[in-house]
Amino acid sequence: MKPTDAELEILQVLWSKGPSTVRQVHDELTKTRDVGYTTTLKLMQIMQEKSILGRTEEARSHVYHVLIGEEETQKSLLDRFVETAFRGSATKLVIQALGQHKASREELDEIRALLNEQLNQNSPD
Amino acid sequence: MKPTDAELEILQVLWSKGPSTVRQVHDELTKTRDVGYTTTLKLMQIMQEKSILGRTEEARSHVYHVLIGEEETQKSLLDRFVETAFRGSATKLVIQALGQHKASREELDEIRALLNEQLNQNSPD
DNA sequence: CCTTTACTACGAAATCTTTCGTAGATACTA
DNA sequence: TAGTATCTACGAAAGATTTCGTAGTAAAGG
Incomplete structure (x- = not known):
């Protein structure tokens, strides 16, 4: 498993905050760095495809969780x-x-x- | 200074072996990984432009040395x-x-x- | 000499990563 | 209910890194 830098940033947020929506992760990220919402979204979608993240789609906004320790x-x-x-x-x-x-x-x-x-x-x- | 992965590999060789020609570095690299000679050459040229490496051109084949500790x-x-x-x-x-x-x-x-x-x-x- | 070999230079393809714009759907609000 | 906000999906541009092919030149060996 070799997460990229941007992926690692997202992982850090999820490890520290627990399962979160894209919005929540994005809000954390923008505390330090300027990046568009759809960028964060796209990254998390990619990470889900790679099976780094899982998600529940029950609600309108999906909740993502980390699949690796x-x-x-x-x-x-x-x-x-x-x-x-x-x-x-x-x-x-x-x-x-x-x-x-x-x-x-x-x-x-x-x-x-x-x-x-x-x-x-x-x-x- | 944020050398890329490939650059770091080259730096390791030069730090451990001291000033070397492209050929020497390349021979070291290919012990573990398969890569073309001109790839190594190009990388070292780029590193020189970035002032990570210096070189003496006296001989026909240039001798490169590391400029960062x-x-x-x-x-x-x-x-x-x-x-x-x-x-x-x-x-x-x-x-x-x-x-x-x-x-x-x-x-x-x-x-x-x-x-x-x-x-x-x-x-x- | 002439051919083969070894070297540099360099453009550009290939690959990987990050970023964003646009579109479509659903909820929320005046 | 019309308009605004918020969400997902997704293609594709932009950027960064790595790889290689080709060309030119000098040396080395027959």
Whole structure:
């Protein structure tokens, strides 16, 4: 699954807001970017054809929902990204990400826990 | 700087192998993908126009070199990626990356050190 | 030399993605 | 009920990226 940039924007809205009409998605999108209503409509129709989205047509305005998981999609985007941008080195990516984005105490603890897990797998004392 | 996918492939070769001719880059690319020689040539010419690459024309076959830094480019790609794929949460990205890619002992230590730095900044004991 | 090979230049086709205009249908409102 | 607003469908333009064919030129090998 390799959603295009515009598709990803729509996915983000649907993942965060849940099932929505074209109008609702479009209103979200136009908060940051200027784009015509029929553009959003068309994109969502295309995404439905590709089985990225499903929809219920009961009401006059259709309600769309995402058919692919956010984490699963992120996982595959991440794999691809590590390959193309970091020559396969996830570690380099992690280091850069940690270096340039601040994390909260809780987040750091979570990451630390994960690290410990890997450390143990790697060379258990 | 937002190199396209094909451009990024070429950049990877040049970053890893150093200054190279079109032939050399092309031979690397065809190890994984099937593409015509003139395609690679054209891409590199375009990249030169965009000032992503420079070249010396002394020899019959030109030698190209990268004009943008690998880390700097990765940084900007990463920022963009965190936004579009992880809704801005670098932490989610880090967690996923750690979860799905194995790291060596040394790498884990490096990450751990970085974490400690951030922890201290966040809530120094 | 003359032929084959390797290279650059470049236009343009092919493909993929995004954008929009127009048309037709239904609901809402004065 | 006439007019306005809102929705879907859809073709096709516009834009961006990738691919390749052809032409011209210089080198290399017989």
